[in-house]
Amino acid sequence: MDQKVILSLQGLTKRYPGVIANNNINLDIYKGEIHTLVGENGAGKSTLIKSLSGAVIPDEGKIIWEGLEYQHMNPKLSRELGIEIVYQELCLVDSLTVAENICLGEKKGSLVDYKYYNTVAKAAFHRIGIKMNPMKMVGDLTTAQQQLVEIAKAISKGVKLLVLDEPTAPLTNEEIEGLFRVMTTLKEEGVTMIYISHRMDEIFRVSDRITVLRDGESIKTINTADTNRSELINLMVGRQLTESFPERTYHSNEKMLEVEHAYGMGDSDISLYIKKGEIVGLGGLLGAGRTELARMIYGADPMQKGTVKINGKEVYLKNTSNGIAAGIGLIPEDRKRQGVLLNFGIDWNTTISCVKKLSHIGFMNFDKIADVAKKYVNKLNIAAPNISVKVESLSGGNQQKVVLAKTLATESNLLIFDEPTRGIDVGAKQEIYHIMADIANEGKSILLISSDMEELLGMSDRIYILAEGRMAGCLEKGEISQVRIMEMISNAMEEEKR
Ligand SMILES: Nc1ncnc2c1ncn2[C@@H]1O[C@H](COP(=O)(O)OP(=O)(O)OP(=O)(O)O)[C@@H](O)[C@H]1O
Numbered sequence: 001m002d003q004k005v006i007l008s009l010q011g012l013t014k015r016y017p018g019v020i021a022n023n024n025i026n027l028d029i030y031k032g033e034i035h036t037l038v039g040e041n042g043a044g045k046s047t048l049i050k051s052l053s054g055a056v057i058p059d060e061g062k063i064i065w066e067g068l069e070y071q072h073m074n075p076k077l078s079r080e081l082g083i084e085i086v087y088q089e090l091c092l093v094d095s096l097t098v099a100e101n102i103c104l105g106e107k108k109g110s111l112v113d114y115k116y117y118n119t120v121a122k123a124a125f126h127r128i129g130i131k132m133n134p135m136k137m138v139g140d141l142t143t144a145q146q147q148l149v150e151i152a153k154a155i156s157k158g159v160k161l162l163v164l165d166e167p168t169a170p171l172t173n174e175e176i177e178g179l180f181r182v183m184t185t186l187k188e189e190g191v192t193m194i195y196i197s198h199r200m201d202e203i204f205r206v207s208d209r210i211t212v213l214r215d216g217e218s219i220k221t222i223n224t225a226d227t228n229r230s231e232l233i234n235l236m237v238g239r240q241l242t243e244s245f246p247e248r249t250y251h252s253n254e255k256m257l258e259v260e261h262a263y264g265m266g267d268s269d270i271s272l273y274i275k276k277g278e279i280v281g282l283g284g285l286l287g288a289g290r291t292e293l294a295r296m297i298y299g300a301d302p303m304q305k306g307t308v309k310i311n312g313k314e315v316y317l318k319n320t321s322n323g324i325a326a327g328i329g330l331i332p333e334d335r336k337r338q339g340v341l342l343n344f345g346i347d348w349n350t351t352i353s354c355v356k357k358l359s360h361i362g363f364m365n366f367d368k369i370a371d372v373a374k375k376y377v378n379k380l381n382i383a384a385p386n387i388s389v390k391v392e393s394l395s396g397g398n399q400q401k402v403v404l405a406k407t408l409a410t411e412s413n414l415l416i417f418d419e420p421t422r423g424i425d426v427g428a429k430q431e432i433y434h435i436m437a438d439i440a441n442e443g444k445s446i447l448l449i450s451s452d453m454e455e456l457l458g459m460s461d462r463i464y465i466l467a468e469g470r471m472a473g474c475l476e477k478g479e480i481s482q483v484r485i486m487e488m489i490s491n492a493m494e495e496e497k498r
């Protein structure tokens, strides 16, 4: 690899009230490498890359780009220099089309040239190998599609350094493969990349070198070939951490949830049950209908036919209030859109779904609200100066934890976790697994949807497999394996074809 330094960060420091987000960071990025930043939620990764676009102005330090020194960047300058950033938060305009978003800020004369916009957009999509209609409104796209538009937008310019802040968090496994192909192509073209991710398998697959940040400081930069998973985790969390799945103690034959011959949006016939104290997994490929099924059980989407029983009693779920009243809680997959009120504090966000319980004859009990918020801030280790700070000032992963807290605080008897650990760091992942086990050990039940095979296999007592919206089968604890799951999926797809 060419060891020419394209970018050098020297002594970068950024302070926020009550926290030093970046503390005297020195980092060299080589031309043409894929350099991954890792670290726990709130370690300072996003803050660091935001100083490359001028979205963050460092308090101290300097940025040296291709030999020239800058005190700080601004969006126009960094773009001119060939630096493009795909942020963790999406930055598209919902009310514009895909093509307009991709060409935003580019004006040819005073006219808006739609034909030109479409050509640029199409070329960008072609390059990343995906099909998308450039005329579609961005507001109508899924989060994953929006993410792909962000990436297309970044590479439509003459990019020299592409920064990807947790690009895979909202993507399905197939889309992730697509993204990796794009990254390989860009690398061959000599584009330098800074990559941020919490997923160990990805980190080891794509990176040439890795830099570990902890508490705003740069701890170590290592060649990927010279390190391994456990060393990296220990560097990140600063203590020994064993990756394991917690013990479970509660066993019962009573059923918490029974779904019988349910038909939702599609024409599928779904039956499943979850016993008290069980964690039941829902596996399947993209578009298999897992989220749809979860939403139907919760009452968010209509059920055309069939029955749902909670604790042996039939419930009629017409909307989410019915679901909550029946003791069901859902942690949504699309947390960016359905998750939090960014302008409100952690305290309000965590208690908004259980505020009735915390009130007395219509008066809110602020002490109780604070107690509940504090409890979950501690339990989930949410990094924040206090419980009333606005959620928008938290790091991406800590915002996610607030969404988890919100549903956990409802203390529902049946909790549905839809991709609970996406964007969550390794240490916090372990904490979430323990919280799930604690919930199950209290005799409550969990339905777990996860694309993370390790997690699904490690946590589930039983796994139902969905394929193409239909129930492809079920595996009991002793018979669960990744191979069996993949077999079931492919058999179901074969049958579908016939
Ligand atoms: N605008 C802001 N105002 C106040 N504090 C902030 C702001 N942005 C970030 N912080 C704080 O700076 C610290 C670093 O946050 P940063 O977003 O860089 O973390 P991160 O490493 O990207 O984490 P994650 O993995 O969760 O995305 C956190 O403590 C965060 O709360």
Ligand SMILES: [Mg+2]
Pocket: 045, 046, 047, 088, 165, 395, 396, 397
């Ligand atoms: Mg971040």
